[in-house]
Amino acid sequence: MSATPSVDPEVVAHIDQLHAGISARQRDLLRNVACADRAGRWRDDGCRDMAQWLCGRLGISNWTARRWVSAAHALEQLPHISDALETGILSLDKVVELTRFATPESESRLIKWALRVSPAAIRRKADIANRPSLEETRDADDARFLRWWWFDDGRRMGLEGQFGAAQGAAITKALRRVAETLPELPTDTGLEPTGQDLVEQRCADALEHLCRAASATDADPEMATVVVHTTLGACRRDEDCAVIEDGPVIHPEVARRLSCDARLQFVLHDRAGNALGIGRASRDVPRWLRRQLRHRDRDCCTFPGCEMRGYLQAHHIIHWEDGGLTDYYNLVLVCPFHHKLVHELGWDVRLKGSMAQWFRPGGKRYDPGPDPPQRLALDLSSSEARVLDQRRAAVGL
Ligand SMILES: [Zn+2]
Ligand SMILES: [Zn+2]
Known part of the structure; x- marks a missing residue:
């Protein structure tokens, strides 16, 4: 039997010290993440939210980025957990999970518990705390209806409905589920929706996607296809217009985006209004x-x-x-x-x-990556900086 090599206690102490230093920097990083998110830094880079921006810029997974952004905001209301990370008492892994369910009232007690358990145990508790409850439902089927109407010269569609509780639960569950996974669409107004507006916008997108998914599997594709009438001129230049069958006039650029999608059929017309007969088959x-x-x-x-x-x-x-x-x-x-x-x-x-x-x-x-390292204000000694430069040169940076 070979003897286990002994580890120099100084090495262990050094590991602890390095981890504490990293934790302090991680707390600082999250502070800056929350700040950059509030300032909407990600909008300038064509990203849909802060998590996606972080994911591209730092090369971390989307899942990690989402957890970091949530934790960054939550920590602002949880001073004790914030301190525990800053001083290296709790690791980032534990803190990220704790912030999913800790409150200002419970955080002190939770820190003591978190010290004794694994990150997986904390995650499990967070998963349970975040599990959605199914509300009691009451049957009101007889009163159900759904109606829609076009207004504002056909630019908008209104939708109104009422469902029994069982139907309602199924619908809202499906909409929320899809809305959670859906990207927001970008806007060019610079006025990003927040809070309730954002949730409602996502639900609207979710409804559209559910309908499109249903159309894609419809046994009668003809009946399920949204038809857009337009001219070749409209598709090539920003003139003329495109009209959705039984719907509104749309901008040519919107028509171009829609035409990339195979579930839409385009009927192209010449200037005289004759259909050119170029159908869906050629772009599917x-x-x-x-x-x-x-x-x-x-x-x-x-x-x-x-x-x-x-x-x-x-x-x-x-x-x-x-x-x-x-x-x-x-x-x-x-x-x-x-x-x-x-x-x-x-x-x-x-x-x-x-x-x-x-x-x-x-x-x-x-290029979403971080700025070249020499432009980062790293607090390095000149010898550390020299070593870093040599390593960068070795990998061609
Ligand atoms: Zn994308
Ligand atoms: Zn396209």
Whole structure:
């Protein structure tokens, strides 16, 4: 039997010391995350929220980024847990889970408990505390209805309904579930919705996506297809207009975005109003090709740092109306948020080999990564900085 090598107590002390130092910096990092989130720093970089921005910039997982952002805000109301992280008493892993359910009243007691248990135990308690409860429901089926109407010259649609409690629970559960996973769509007004407005906007998007998903599996695709009537001119330039059948007039740029989606049928008309007969078949992405795109783009939106996997759309890099082909090298997978970014907010996406490259409005390449390390204000001694420089040079930075 070989003897276990003894560990120098100084090494252990050094590990503790380093971890305490890292914890203090992590607390500082979260403080800055909350601050940058409030300032909406992520909007300038085409991201849908702070977590996505962090994910792309720091190269951390989307899950971690979301937990950090939530913890960053929660810690502002939890001074004792904040101190426990800052002084290295509790690790970031434990703190992130604790902030999911701790309150100013319970935090002191929870810190003592958290010291004795594993991060997994804290996560389990947080999961239980956050589990949604199913409310008691009452049957009111007879009074159910759903109606809609167009107003504001066809620019908006109103929707009103009432359901029995059982139906209502099923509907709201599905809507909330989809809304949680859905990206917000970008706006160009700079006025981002917050709080209740944001929740309601997401629910509206969720309803649209549920309807689209239902259309995609409809046994009678003709009946389930949304038809847009437009002209070739409207698709190539910002003139003319496009009209949704039985619906409103839409902007040509919106028509272009919609036409990337195979679940819409476009009827193109010439100037005299004659249908040109160019139908959906020519722009549909066949299943075999979609599978290849999913493989190439890792079944994920191609915007750097966006890990959206559901509701992906195949965007035509050179648009179909401009001669672009429905083929492997002219299609990239994008989520609805980034699809709108590229069609209506001036961003651009191209393929280099099989890698998608994104460009800001104005043409500058979008690089989400951190600034080059030499520009970071790291508090390093000159010898540490020299070593870091050598390491960077070794990996070609
Ligand atoms: Zn597109
Ligand atoms: Zn995306």
